Amino acid sequence: MNDKQAVALEAASYVKNDMIVGLGTGSTANYFIDALAERQRTEKLRITTVASSNISMIKAQSAGLTVLSLSQLSQIDLYVDGADEITPDNALLKGRGYDLVMEKLLAKAAKQFIVVADKSKLVSRIGENFAIPIEVMPFAWQAAKRSLEAIGGVGELRQNVAKDGLSITSYGSLVLDMRFDASLDADRLNALINNIPGVVEHGIFAKLASTILIADQGQIETRV
Numbered sequence: 036m037n038d039k040q041a042v043a044l045e046a047a048s049y050v051k052n053d054m055i056v057g058l059g060t061g062s063t064a065n066y067f068i069d070a071l072a073e074r075q076r077t078e079k080l081r082i083t084t085v086a087s088s089n090i091s092m093i094k095a096q097s098a099g100l101t102v103l104s105l106s107q108l109s110q111i112d113l114y115v116d117g118a119d120e121i122t123p124d125n126a127l128l129k130g131r132g133y134d135l136v137m138e139k140l141l142a143k144a145a146k147q148f149i150v151v152a153d154k155s156k157l158v159s160r161i162g163e164n165f166a167i168p169i170e171v172m173p174f175a176w177q178a179a180k181r182s183l184e185a186i187g188g189v190g191e192l193r194q195n196v197a198k199d200g201l202s203i204t205s206y207g208s209l210v211l212d213m214r215f216d217a218s219l220d221a222d223r224l225n226a227l228i229n230n231i232p233g234v235v236e237h238g239i240f241a242k243l244a245s246t247i248l249i250a251d252q253g254q255i256e257t258r259v
Contacts, residue, residue, distance in 0.1 A: 038153040038250035043067040045248050045255050046115045046151050047074055052081045055108065057141040058095055059116025060088040060134050063151045067115050072098035085111060087141055088134040088205065105140060114145035118240070119165055120158045121150065125247055125258060126221035128161050130168040130238030133204045139236055142243045150247040157249065161221040161239055166190055166212035167228075168238040175233030176209050182231045188213040208235045 036044075043066030050056055050071060058068055068091065074080045076099070083101045085108060086092035095102050116138060120128035127150060129138055142148045158164055171179040176192065183190075190213035193202040202210050215224060225241040228234060247258040 036253070038253065039063045039151075040066045041253055042151045042153065042248045042250040042255055043115075044070050045250075046149050047071050049113060049115075049147070049149060049246075050074065050080065050082060054082050054112040055103070056082055056084045057111050057114030057116070057145055058084050058086045058091045059114070059138065059151075060086075060091045060132055061117045063117040064091060064115065065094060067151065068095050068098060068100070072100055075100065085141065087116065087137045088132070105137070105144070108144070111141065111145050113147050113149065114141045115149045115151060116142070118150050118152055118156055119238075120161060120163060121152060121156050121247060121249070122158060122161055122221060124221070125244050126161055126242070127240035127244060128165060128167065128238050129240055130170075130236075131165060133202065135168060135170055135204065135238060136206050136208075136236045139240065139243075142240055145245075147245040148243055150244045152247070152249055154249055154251040160217060161224065162215055162217075166214045167224070168193070169211045169213055169228060170204055170206075170208040170235040170237065171211055172233050172235060173207070173209050176211065179231055179233035180211055182233075183211065183213050183228070186227050187216045187219065190214055206235070
């Protein structure tokens with residue numbers, strides 16, 4: 036069993052009967068979906084789920100899990116997802132994929148947000164390893180980029196995988212991948228980016244994680 040599987044199994048142990056569970060997206064989240072489906076089969080666990088992406092929804096349904104739409108819910112019990120970076124004060128960087136808006140909605144709607152990761156995701160500050168993804172309205176990207184540059188941001192629109200066009204998120208937004216000065220911490224950046232017109236959402240998840248499970252060679256550290 037690898038670290039991603041181990042931490043996903045640990046997260047699945049937090050799920051109880053009659054919970055509404057938010058499903059993340061990515062390799063570790065996939066292991067969590069598998070573990071949840073196994074618990075439903077073997078323990079007759081009664082759960083419903085809501086997915087952060089079409090990919091996770093399809094995987095959950097094929098595994099036999101019941102998937103609801105977030106439009107049917109105002110709150111969920113638990114959300115489990117990975118992160119691209121985790122700082123010492125538990126700020127997260129997410130959104131290198133295309134489902135940033137849904138991921139933050141689920142994180143905010145959850146009574147408990149459990150982050151699953153291996154130790155490679157630990158950093159000293161937000162933006163240490165990756166640019167900060169910022170979803171912007173397509174017609175406003177130039178104005179938003181100028182405003183981001185005014186607070187020290189440097190970056191460009193994200194290209195698609197084939198490098199022959201631009202990346203489009205699940206909700207039709209463009210993505211600016213921006214780097215900022217190391218002196219700006221997650222809380223300050225979060226506030227500054229939130230105030231920029233044309234920004235739909237961004238990848239800094241400050242003060243949202245309830246519990247962080249970090250796997251390292253089979254050992255799991257729990258941060259709260």
